[in-house]
Amino acid sequence: MNQDILDQLIGDPPRSTVDVGAIIARQRRRRRVATVAGAAGAVLAILAGVALAGGHPLARTPAPLAASGTASAAPSASTGPRGFKVRTGTEAGRRQTLDDLRTALEQATRTYARGTAWIYMPDVPGEKRTPDGHPRMWTTTDPVSFEGRSGIASAGRKGGFYLSVRPTACVTGRSCSDVYSCDGTLTDCTATRTPAGLPVVRWMEKDPARGGKQYVFYIVQITLRGGANTLTLRAVNYFGGDASPVSAPTPVLTRTQLDAIAAAIADQISG
Numbered sequence: 001m002n003q004d005i006l007d008q009l010i011g012d013p014p015r016s017t018v019d020v021g022a023i024i025a026r027q028r029r030r031r032r033v034a035t036v037a038g039a040a041g042a043v044l045a046i047l048a049g050v051a052l053a054g055g056h057p058l059a060r061t062p063a064p065l066a067a068s069g070t071a072s073a074a075p076s077a078s079t080g081p082r083g084f085k086v087r088t089g090t091e092a093g094r095r096q097t098l099d100d101l102r103t104a105l106e107q108a109t110r111t112y113a114r115g116t117a118w119i120y121m122p123d124v125p126g127e128k129r130t131p132d133g134h135p136r137m138w139t140t141t142d143p144v145s146f147e148g149r150s151g152i153a154s155a156g157r158k159g160g161f162y163l164s165v166r167p168t169a170c171v172t173g174r175s176c177s178d179v180y181s182c183d184g185t186l187t188d189c190t191a192t193r194t195p196a197g198l199p200v201v202r203w204m205e206k207d208p209a210r211g212g213k214q215y216v217f218y219i220v221q222i223t224l225r226g227g228a229n230t231l232t233l234r235a236v237n238y239f240g241g242d243a244s245p246v247s248a249p250t251p252v253l254t255r256t257q258l259d260a261i262a263a264a265i266a267d268q269i270s271g
Helices: 005-010 018-039 041-047 092-113 255-265
Strands: 117-120 134-138 145-154 156-165 186-195 197-207 216-224 229-236
Touching: 005 134, 092 145, 092 156, 092 255, 197 255, 216 255, 229 255
Parallel strands: none
Antiparallel strands: 117 145, 134 145, 145 156, 156 229, 186 197, 197 216, 216 229
């Protein structure tokens, strides 16, 4: 089912109340403050309540994803539409790109996360319920980016999933994508490469949640060919909009599955 048909069935998507990218960036700034304050014991004591647990690996030379041990199976050459481009100049091009991204995502998920299902995930009160079976995807403008969000379920567990393809050239007040690196500010960070050689950074975030629980974010970012855009996938252990409660101890997708899905999509994007 292509984007036009889906839009006719479910209408225009509401703007999500959750900017997961902004949450991650804010947490990264927190850790930077905590690192700078490390030499001052009094300041460190104040920040200890908000600093995230876990070590901060040093940057390392990227290694091929299939050889790194982070993915049990390298994406195959037959997964998804081959050689599609990120087209931003026309409405038709943007719709085609969105269609290609959805197809690549769904096929890669079927391949590397068998038994999972896309389910409707509520966001804003009063929104129209969308059908299960497909992630919700849309474009933004100024600059153009491609976004997606969905609930995902497997074996009685459910959580959230987010996708973004955003430009790397950041302009104040506009949506863009910081290009992350394993510079000591990201938790459990690994730098690697896709089978096609694209640079990958994968890491994990944790944040306090109600009831003594923790929000857990698995994130993988791949710089696409040409360096003008990044693909970022995030699997989270909550289900719903802003401030939704934790729905499982960890995200439904494992880090290995998320890595393989991201690589399968990114290696198909030709520019």
